[in-house]
Amino acid sequence: MAAKTINITLKIWRQKNCNSKGNMETYTLNDVSTASSFLEMLDQLNEQLINDKKEPVAFDHDCREGICGMCSLYINGRAHGPDNGVTTCQLHMRMFEDGATIYVEPWRSAAFPVVKDLVVDRSAFDRIQQAGGFVSVNTSGRTMDANAIPIPKEDADKAFEAAACIGCGACVATCKNGSAMLFVGAKVSQYALLPQGKVEATQRALNMVRQMDDEGFGNCTNTGACEIECPKGISLDNIARLNREFLKASLVSNK
Amino acid sequence: MSKSVLLKSSLAKKYWMAATGLFLCLFLVGHLLGNLQLITHTGESGRRAFNEYAYFMAHNPFIKVMSWMTYISILFHIIDGILLTVENKKARPIGYAHAAGTKSSTWSSRNMALLGSLILVFIVMHGAHFWYKAKVKHDMLLHKVTVQSPNGPAELYVTTAGSYLPVQGVKVKNHTEFFEPSVDIKLGEGYKDLHSVVIAFFSGKETNGVPGNENALFAVIFYVIAMVVLAFHLMHGFASAFQSLGARHPKYTDTIKNVGNGFAILIPLLFAIIPVIIWKLYN
Numbered sequence: 026m027a028a029k030t031i032n033i034t035l036k037i038w039r040q041k042n043c044n045s046k047g048n049m050e051t052y053t054l055n056d057v058s059t060a061s062s063f064l065e066m067l068d069q070l071n072e073q074l075i076n077d078k079k080e081p082v083a084f085d086h087d088c089r090e091g092i093c094g095m096c097s098l099y100i101n102g103r104a105h106g107p108d109n110g111v112t113t114c115q116l117h118m119r120m121f122e123d124g125a126t127i128y129v130e131p132w133r134s135a136a137f138p139v140v141k142d143l144v145v146d147r148s149a150f151d152r153i154q155q156a157g158g159f160v161s162v163n164t165s166g167r168t169m170d171a172n173a174i175p176i177p178k179e180d181a182d183k184a185f186e187a188a189a190c191i192g193c194g195a196c197v198a199t200c201k202n203g204s205a206m207l208f209v210g211a212k213v214s215q216y217a218l219l220p221q222g223k224v225e226a227t228q229r230a231l232n233m234v235r236q237m238d239d240e241g242f243g244n245c246t247n248t249g250a251c252e253i254e255c256p257k258g259i260s261l262d263n264i265a266r267l268n269r270e271f272l273k274a275s276l277v278s279n280k
Numbered sequence: 281m282s283k284s285v286l287l288k289s290s291l292a293k294k295y296w297m298a299a300t301g302l303f304l305c306l307f308l309v310g311h312l313l314g315n316l317q318l319i320t321h322t323g324e325s326g327r328r329a330f331n332e333y334a335y336f337m338a339h340n341p342f343i344k345v346m347s348w349m350t351y352i353s354i355l356f357h358i359i360d361g362i363l364l365t366v367e368n369k370k371a372r373p374i375g376y377a378h379a380a381g382t383k384s385s386t387w388s389s390r391n392m393a394l395l396g397s398l399i400l401v402f403i404v405m406h407g408a409h410f411w412y413k414a415k416v417k418h419d420m421l422l423h424k425v426t427v428q429s430p431n432g433p434a435e436l437y438v439t440t441a442g443s444y445l446p447v448q449g450v451k452v453k454n455h456t457e458f459f460e461p462s463v464d465i466k467l468g469e470g471y472k473d474l475h476s477v478v479i480a481f482f483s484g485k486e487t488n489g490v491p492g493n494e495n496a497l498f499a500v501i502f503y504v505i506a507m508v509v510l511a512f513h514l515m516h517g518f519a520s521a522f523q524s525l526g527a528r529h530p531k532y533t534d535t536i537k538n539v540g541n542g543f544a545i546l547i548p549l550l551f552a553i554i555p556v557i558i559w560k561l562y563n
């Protein structure tokens with residue numbers, strides 16, 4: 026498909042820093058190639074803003090190939106915009122009509138405070154991960170080869186699917202309750218399914234859920250919106266598994 | 281086991297929400313089976329059967345335990361629901377300028393708190409219409425029948441033992457107990473006429489001494505709307521309860537969803553046709 030160019034109007038959240046009150050600003054951007062990605066379009070806008078001696082729009086990005094989980098953006102009421110199963114860096118301007126008005130907002134969550142403009146602090150996810158999203162391995166030099174433990178193919182596949190979570194936070198941004206259950210569900214599942222992870226399963230479920238609650242995320246009400254908007258297609262199966270793991274853990278844990 | 285974990289954590293709140301919700305689904309089935317007698321039996325025998333059933337429900341020890349569990353479940357479901365809703369609002373202090381799309385979730389699933397609040401309004405009204413009269417106010421008329429005797433029509437009370445006592449010849453104590461007036465001997469216990477209260481309420485017609493409800497048609501419409509609200513609440517709630525408890529598997533999740541949708545349509549529909557049929561029968 027030959028690339029053409031479109032003219033668009035952007036309504037973007039501008040916020041100086043975490044303490045200031047932000048507001049939506051309107052920009053017009055002409056001659057945007059439909060072959061460019063959404064982030065390339067924002068680069069083009071920033072070039073225009075710099076040329077006009079204005080402050081460029083801050084937004085998160087890194088690998089620009091959909092695997093790092095760094096880009097975010099709530100575009101026209103959808104996390105990562107109108108395409109399915111993609112991150113914002115994989116979203117192309119061909120998804121928009123000429124003359125379109127596009128709303129660009131940061132993830133909205135009490136646990137993800139805005140740092141500047143469209144950049145939010147997602148370190149809450151890191152702290153949840155640190156609370157239990159790992160397996161303890163002896164590194165004294167006699168580490169066992171992980172492949173020496175037989176794992177049923179089906180379990181390995183499910184664990185891999187859960188591990189596909191890139192921690193972008195689209196689930197939280199999409200959820201009407203700002204719940205992080207899909208993220209925590211995926212992180213708990215990827216270990217719960219494997220023999221190496223079963224050793225610490227009880228404490229993992231308890232600690233990660235406690236950290237999730239402490240960070241101020243909302244409660245899951247099973248609307249299923251997260252599963253639809255997740256760029257990696259993480260399934261609600263993982264939330265159900267977390268529900269089982271936590272129930273089991275709270276009944277058997279000594280703590 | 282930490283005491284706080286099974287009460288305070290976000291997941292524990294969901295477990296309680298699911299458990300109480302599923303118990304209330306069981307209650308709905310029991311309540312419906314009782315109510316259906318209003319339309320499956322007609323005439324004097326129907327009135328008798330329904331009042332006998334109501335007496336059984338008020339006196340059977342197992343039912344008493346179940347009814348207390350129902351009250352506690354309703355209370356827990358409400359408190360838990362409020363806590364969850366307040367926390368969920370706090371989790372997003374600043375909303376989005378561009379409203380979220382509606383394609384990624386069902387309307388029911390996004391509006392459970394609203395639907396639940398409407399159901400609470402209905403439960404309060406419904407309690408005032410029937411439960412309060414039967415349980416608290418104690419001014420419900422006793423089941424009376426008029427029979428033709430050679431001396432003209434005679435009014436008799438029906439006792440729970442199945443016998444009949446002359447209205448003029450007995451004294452009523454404690455609202456349902458019949459006593460011989462002169463020597464103060466207990467002769468038996470009578471049925472409260474809950475059947476006539478229901479018929480008078482939905483038909484608008486005076487029924488066995490119970491004055492007709494002037495706003496009967498409005499009451500019928502209100503009850504039907506309440507059941508539509510209940511249907512939408514169950515449409516999400518039934519299957520969601522299983523998900524919250526972790527019961528999800530490719531083998532049976534589709535079945536749970538289908539049963540949930542069937543339950544959400546069938547149960548409220550059967551509840552709703554009862555007042556409609558009563559109104560139609562008398563108008």
